[in-house]
Amino acid sequence: MSVEVRACTGDAIVALIPQLAALRVEIFVDFPYLYDGDLDYEARYLDLYARHEGSVVIVAEEAGEIVGASTGIPFVHEPESMHEPFVKHGWDPNELFYGGESILRATHRGRGVYSRFHAMREAHARSLGATWLTFCAVQRPDDHPERPPGYAPLDDVWRHFGYAPREELNATMRWKDRGDAEESDHPMRFWVKRLAG
């Protein structure tokens, strides 16, 4: 069966929030995120995307069921703490579009959907006049006890799509890892791709 991929904005996102929240929790529990998900938090987070002008959720569906999604939002709508490293290094947050997350059910990987996510998110960012795309990725040590045998980091995949990691652009995000009683800080590294100029 074929996977349909479409870009949603505004109210079209609202209708998808429960399914998207559940899929995020299902997928981000795995390494390297190890996220002990909270559906209410996820719903609030996705609601931000629905309400902020310029944001997009690209949805992959098969037989009417959501099997994957990729989110994006003008970087200015992200919290100040995310802008700080950029501003400190001379970037203008107004020039950036932020790729939130991309997720795809394991059964649907390796079929070209990620490539369509990138192309559509990029087209959306260009349509808003963004000069740069960025996203951030959690940094886990190579010897992390939860790292599955044979785990392949996505670094080469992101390079394939034109992104480069920026060692000077780092942030911290808090969430509760699976098996932990409390939230903890997680070091994040930004990756950047130039779109124009």
Ligand SMILES: CC(C)(COP(=O)(O)OP(=O)(O)OC[C@H]1O[C@@H](n2cnc3c(N)ncnc32)[C@H](O)[C@@H]1OP(=O)(O)O)[C@@H](O)C(=O)NCCC(=O)NCCS
């Ligand atoms: C991230 C995710 C959506 C990727 O989807 P996927 O279907 O597994 O992606 P693919 O393996 O098909 O790879 C995508 C592209 O990278 C290329 N690629 C794969 N391995 C590569 C490598 N080692 N080096 C260079 N390119 C590579 C593929 O050829 C493909 O490109 P193409 O379509 O232009 O040919 C999916 O793995 C996922 O949901 N992971 C869990 C959540 C996550 O980590 N999300 C990312 C951060 S938020």
